[in-house]
Amino acid sequence: MKGKTKDIDFVVDSCEDLPRIEEDLGFGYVRLLVDEAERRQAKHDIRTVEDVLIELLRNARDAQSKHILVAVSTFEDSLRRILVIDDGQGIPLGLHEKVFDSRVTSRLYNLIEDDYGVHGRGMALYAVKERSKEAMITASEEGKGTAVYVEIDLNELPQRKDQSTWPKIVCRKGFYEITQGPHNILRTLVEFYLRHPSLEIFVGSPAEVVATLRFLIDQGFFVETVFEPLGGANNAAELQKIAESFRLNISLRNAYRILKGEVAPVHSVREMVDLLAERKRPSLKPLIHLSDLKSLEKKIKKIISELGQKYFLSPVELKVTHRGKKLNISVTFEEIDNL
Ligand SMILES: Nc1ncnc2c1ncn2[C@@H]1O[C@H](COP(=O)(O)OP(=O)(O)OP(=O)(O)O)[C@@H](O)[C@H]1O
Ligand SMILES: [Mg+2]
Structure with missing residues (x-):
């Protein structure tokens, strides 16, 4: 029957x-017909939420990004929302919709083959759109980074049930290895990072991603990207409005909390891998808070200025950044014209 x-x-x-x-x-x-064959291929290529994420990560990587932020949320248990933000080459304004058409690619002469297969067919975003409720570029300009938003009906495209467990990782002979864990979004990100260790990848709720993005902007990353206005916003309503324009939907209350420094930037996947391999509880090791870094920067500036006076040097740029267990202080001097 x-x-x-x-x-x-x-x-x-x-x-x-x-x-x-x-x-x-x-x-x-x-x-x-070609379009029917394409539709069937799309169904074959994208079978899970995690497959969608891989395609968005590959695109961000190929755009020469250094940082990738992934905001994830669910709505009424059946809608999965994913926003992938990067600081890569960007997509020209006139092509924001076209990139979702089949066979549209910028990789005419540089077809890439990576661990996931051939890359450059101009089919991934088409397949993602075919398999999701909504897929769009929410912000991008040439050379200014990209935000890709996807909304997935989980009844149509499933995801791993357990989305909160990080994979188990061990370090063997200097190499990280995943030993266990559901093939969920977190594991997808860890695997992608391990294949591309120069990438800084972050994952969190939209509010956490806004806080992290502001932190990175403050640290001098994402300069001259479409995301920069997010760093400048200093009242909650404005912050909420700018975040929403990227589809980083946050409540007004969370916008206040972010401005007050109450939402901590998330650990990068690199930091998480270190912590997981050391079997430490990551929640016990928060990042040095932005406000502490800022006050440290102020104090160092004073000391450096005094020291510079002795050598007729004046600090023009001073940055205090924090990566994993390393605190970096970088100072650029300019000679003081003493005559
Ligand atoms: N994050 C991004 N940053 C910059 N350009 C992007 C980004 N995502 C997509 N693009 C552009 O959109 C085009 C289409 O992307 P899509 O993933 O559909 O195809 P592709 O990457 O060229 O090939 P494949 O289908 O094998 O993934 C890309 O060639 C690239 O030019
Ligand atoms: Mg692609």
């Missing part, structure tokens, strides 16, 4: 979108 129902479904399906074939070859053989 089940089989029969399926057959009928197929007939109904085929009639709805006629014509889907280019040629009827007889004996039940047909040549599919």
